Amino acid sequence: MRFAQLLQRTLGFFAAAVLFLMMIVTAVDVVGRYFFNKPLAGGFEITEIGLALLIYCALPLVSARREHIVIDTFDVFMSQGVKTFLNRLADVVCFIALSGVGYILFKRAVRVAEYGDTTNVLLLPLAPVVYTMSGMIVIAGLMHLVLIFIPHAEQAAFDSKEITQ
Amino acid sequence: MTEASIGLLAMLILAFARVPLAIAMGLVGFAGLWWMRGLNPALASVTSTVYEAGFEYTLSVVPLFILMGNFVTRAGMSRELYRAAYTLVGHFRGGLAMATVMACAGFGSVCGSSIATAATMTKVAYPSMKGHGYSGQLAAGAIAAGGTLGILIPPSTILVIYGLVTETSIGKLFAAGMLPGLLAVLMMCLTISFITWRDPSSGPAAERSSWAERFDAMKDVWAVAVLFVIVMGGIYGGVFTTTEGAGIGAFGAFVIALLRKSLNVSVTLDILIESARTTGMLFMILVGALVFANFVNFTTLPSDLKSLVSTHNISPVAVMIAICAIYVILGAAMEELSMVLLTLPVFFPLVVSLGFDPVWFGIIIVLVVMIGLISPPVGMNMFVVRNMLPELSTATIFKGVMPFVYTLVVVLALLVAFPQIALFLPQALKL
Numbered sequence: 001m002r003f004a005q006l007l008q009r010t011l012g013f014f015a016a017a018v019l020f021l022m023m024i025v026t027a028v029d030v031v032g033r034y035f036f037n038k039p040l041a042g043g044f045e046i047t048e049i050g051l052a053l054l055i056y057c058a059l060p061l062v063s064a065r066r067e068h069i070v071i072d073t074f075d076v077f078m079s080q081g082v083k084t085f086l087n088r089l090a091d092v093v094c095f096i097a098l099s100g101v102g103y104i105l106f107k108r109a110v111r112v113a114e115y116g117d118t119t120n121v122l123l124l125p126l127a128p129v130v131y132t133m134s135g136m137i138v139i140a141g142l143m144h145l146v147l148i149f150i151p152h153a154e155q156a157a158f159d160s161k162e163i164t165q
Numbered sequence: 166m167t168e169a170s171i172g173l174l175a176m177l178i179l180a181f182a183r184v185p186l187a188i189a190m191g192l193v194g195f196a197g198l199w200w201m202r203g204l205n206p207a208l209a210s211v212t213s214t215v216y217e218a219g220f221e222y223t224l225s226v227v228p229l230f231i232l233m234g235n236f237v238t239r240a241g242m243s244r245e246l247y248r249a250a251y252t253l254v255g256h257f258r259g260g261l262a263m264a265t266v267m268a269c270a271g272f273g274s275v276c277g278s279s280i281a282t283a284a285t286m287t288k289v290a291y292p293s294m295k296g297h298g299y300s301g302q303l304a305a306g307a308i309a310a311g312g313t314l315g316i317l318i319p320p321s322t323i324l325v326i327y328g329l330v331t332e333t334s335i336g337k338l339f340a341a342g343m344l345p346g347l348l349a350v351l352m353m354c355l356t357i358s359f360i361t362w363r364d365p366s367s368g369p370a371a372e373r374s375s376w377a378e379r380f381d382a383m384k385d386v387w388a389v390a391v392l393f394v395i396v397m398g399g400i401y402g403g404v405f406t407t408t409e410g411a412g413i414g415a416f417g418a419f420v421i422a423l424l425r426k427s428l429n430v431s432v433t434l435d436i437l438i439e440s441a442r443t444t445g446m447l448f449m450i451l452v453g454a455l456v457f458a459n460f461v462n463f464t465t466l467p468s469d470l471k472s473l474v475s476t477h478n479i480s481p482v483a484v485m486i487a488i489c490a491i492y493v494i495l496g497a498a499m500e501e502l503s504m505v506l507l508t509l510p511v512f513f514p515l516v517v518s519l520g521f522d523p524v525w526f527g528i529i530i531v532l533v534v535m536i537g538l539i540s541p542p543v544g545m546n547m548f549v550v551r552n553m554l555p556e557l558s559t560a561t562i563f564k565g566v567m568p569f570v571y572t573l574v575v576v577l578a579l580l581v582a583f584p585q586i587a588l589f590l591p592q593a594l595k596l
Contacts, residue, residue, distance in 0.1 A: 016437030019228055019444075023419065026229065026412025030405050044222060047408075052219030054228055058445030061438070067446050068185030069500050083183070090184040097188050104212050133219055 004146060007139070008064055015057040022050040042122035049119070049129055056136040063094070063143040091144040098141030105134035169466035169511075172197045176457070176507070186503045187453035194456035201463050214455045218448060222408065226325055226335070228444040229411035234277040234322075235436045236418035237392070240427050243285045245385035246271045247293070252374035252382045254354075259361035259368035261297055262307035263354045265290040269308070270350050273315020275392055275418070277322050279538055283312030283546045287553045300367040301557045303360060306565030309546040310353055310572070313535035318346035319397060320414065323502065323531055325407070326451065330458075330506065331513050333523045335407045336400055340591040341524050342531065348586060349535075349576050356572045388424075392417045401594055447502070454506035461510040470515050481519040485581055488512055489533055493574070496537020501545070504537070505530055525580075528587040532577045539566045539573075 029043035062068060070090075075083065113127035172193050179189035191211070198207035218224065250264035250271075257263065265286060273282040286308050294304040316323050319339035328335035361368040374382075396414040399405045405413065422428045428436075461467065474484055495504050509530075516526050538546045541563045551562050580586055 012438040012441070013434070015441035015445075016434050019232060019437050019441050022225060023229060023232060023412055023415045026409055027416035030409045030413055034404060047225050047412075048220050048222050051221070051225040051228070054441055055219055055445050055448040058441040059449065061442050062445045062449065065442070067442060068187060069446065069450060069503055070183050070185050071180045071499060071503075072183075074181060086183040090182065090188075093179070093184050093192070094188050097192055101191075101211065101215055104208055105215055108212050108216060130216070133216075137215075 004064065004143075008061055011057050011060055011136075015054055015061070018050045018054045018057070022047050022054070025050075042119070045119040045122050045124060049124060049126075052129055052133055056133040059136055060140040060143050063098075063140040064147070066147065068094075088148050091148045094144040095141045095148075098137050098144065102134045102136075102138035102141060105130065105137060109134050168197060168201060169461055169464035172457075172460060172464070185449070186500070186507075187449035190450075190453035190457040190503075190507065194453070194458070194460040197460035198456075198463065201460070210459050211456055214459065215452055218452050218455065221329075224329060224448075224451075226408040226411045227322065227447060228440060229408070229415045230277055230320055230322055230325060231443050231447075232437070232440040233275065233320075233396075233411065233414040233418045234281060235440050236415065236422045237272075237275045237389070238278075238281045238285060239432065239436055240388075240418065240422035240425050241285075242386065242389050242421075242425075243268065243272050243289045245382070246389060247286070247289045249379075249382040249386045251293070251371070252379045255371040256373035257358075258365060258370045259303070259357040261290070261294045261299060261371055262303055262357045262361075262368055265294070265304075265307045266311040266314070266350055266353045266357070269311030270314040270318055270346065271386070271389060273312065274318040274320075274346075275389055275396075275414075276315055277320055279312045279314075279316050279535075279546055280549050282315045283309055283549045284553060286311060287550055291554060294368075297371050298366075298369050300364075301554075302561050302565035303357070303367045304565070305550050305554065305557055305562045306567075306569050307353070307357060309539050309544070309550045309562070309566050310569030312546045312549070313538045313573075314346060314349060317342050317349060317528070317531050317535060319343060320411070321531065322447075323505070323534060324527060326447070326502070327505065327509075327527045327530055330451075330454070330509055331523055331527070333527055337524045337591040338527045339397065339400065339407075340594055341528050341587040343590050344586050345528055345532070345576065345580055348579070349532075349573065352572050352576050353569060356568050360568055388421045392421065450503055450506060454503075454509075457507065458510035466511060467514040470511065471518050474515065474519070481521065482581070484515070484519060485521065485529075488516070489529065489577060489581065492530070492533035493536055493540070496533055497540040498543060499537075501534040501537045505534060522584060522588060524591060525584045525587045529577065529580060532573060532580065536570060536573045536577065540570055541566070 025040060025043045025046050029040040033039035109127055109130035112130050117126040118124055119126065176189055176193045179192065180186055195207055195211050198210055247264060247268040250267040251261065254260040254263045268290065269282055269286050272285065273279065276282050290308060291304055315321065319342050321342060324338045324342060325335055327333065328338050357368065392414060395417060396410045399413060400407055400410040517523055538544050541547065547562050547566055551557065551559060
């Protein structure tokens, strides 16, 4: 459990740093280009890689806190036992699905590494990014595996539910 | 048609069995592709969707706008916005409810999240309305309804996602949302006027403010106005792209929050992590919906729908009214963003083939989402208001929002009848 918390904190910190960097890079790029006629070389690429890292590092956090959007329209008609059973079943489905996606993305990462793909301007290697993405998806899957045994986690996650619309 | 129907059915069964929608859509999309095209093409399709969603530059607009909204929310300019609107219209009957709607529009435009807007405004406007003897019904209705305005008035996350999924220009969509947004504000104020005309005790007039007080209140809202003008002006003026606009907006909101001393290191970290999680959650839905859309596009459903319409000689407007009706009903029972992403692959090709403007349809979609957000029984904004105001009964809130549901339906009807309301501005700006 303590390990899971440490992992979440680390990932959260990393995702926060990436997002902050994306914001700064964009601002510096635009200001530099508009006022000093000097855009930030490769700012575009940092943003792209940042986005990939941001989304997939946040994924285990979303899973761990059960913040994925679930249709709960019919909850009123379900007993707590049925709900708990369905939640566990859903977590199994999520675990299998995410592990599968993580695996096929891992195979893609191996290929990217073989080809030695890099970005165009800064020549940043892409393979580590894709490996990270696939690893994070697998970790998110594992979070669901853990959640099968912690039905109470649901309540805490509901309290901090926020959806952007 | 059969494959798509089975797919939709399987999707709904999974979703109602509490499988997260993103996973349900992705799984069914994958299974469908496997069935129709074989295992390897299906695997390849899923891999590239997951991979490309991560590396798509234009998508970085999403986390940056979310971040901007969260910084703005934290900076807490809602109180000042409400005060400014209050000094302007507070002396009318129902004026505080109108001020709430206006402040929601201003706050929601830069915040972009209807839930955050409703939550923030509940804290600011409800005590003030209550103190002036407003009925809980009107107060709750105005807050819940006003909260939805932020997704119509640019910049708006849902317009961004619509633009990305349908490959429609986000700049045009933003411009198109402007006038309908103002129209919705106006109509809501008229509704409040009507409610308080029927029942003057529900929203008594407050004291009139002097012009000195009005100017004084205006001074406090300049930060929001400047942020809005920089981001939207920059995008329309061609100074930067939408994605860069989002980055500048986030940075500007960060600076404003810093200047207002609302940030320290740990709060900033919290805001960043929260924005990252919201982004992760949205992208899962997006990836799932894209995989599902890949499958639907291989089925005959989109073309079957088109031929159904053409063989039966159904008029385009009738089709549009039917689509709106389906959305309003679905929106009453389903989470709105998922509803849009799930149905777009089916409806969008049909709508475009009938000659409707994709930009205009985007605004229509936002309006039906707004209606869904305040429609009983599961409108998200109602729940926000109810959770924050336990002293009001659910029935009171239901009764409070209904006039605004009708108001938005009227706005929707006006937009269907006069598409120019949405399309005038993008055309005038030559976007």
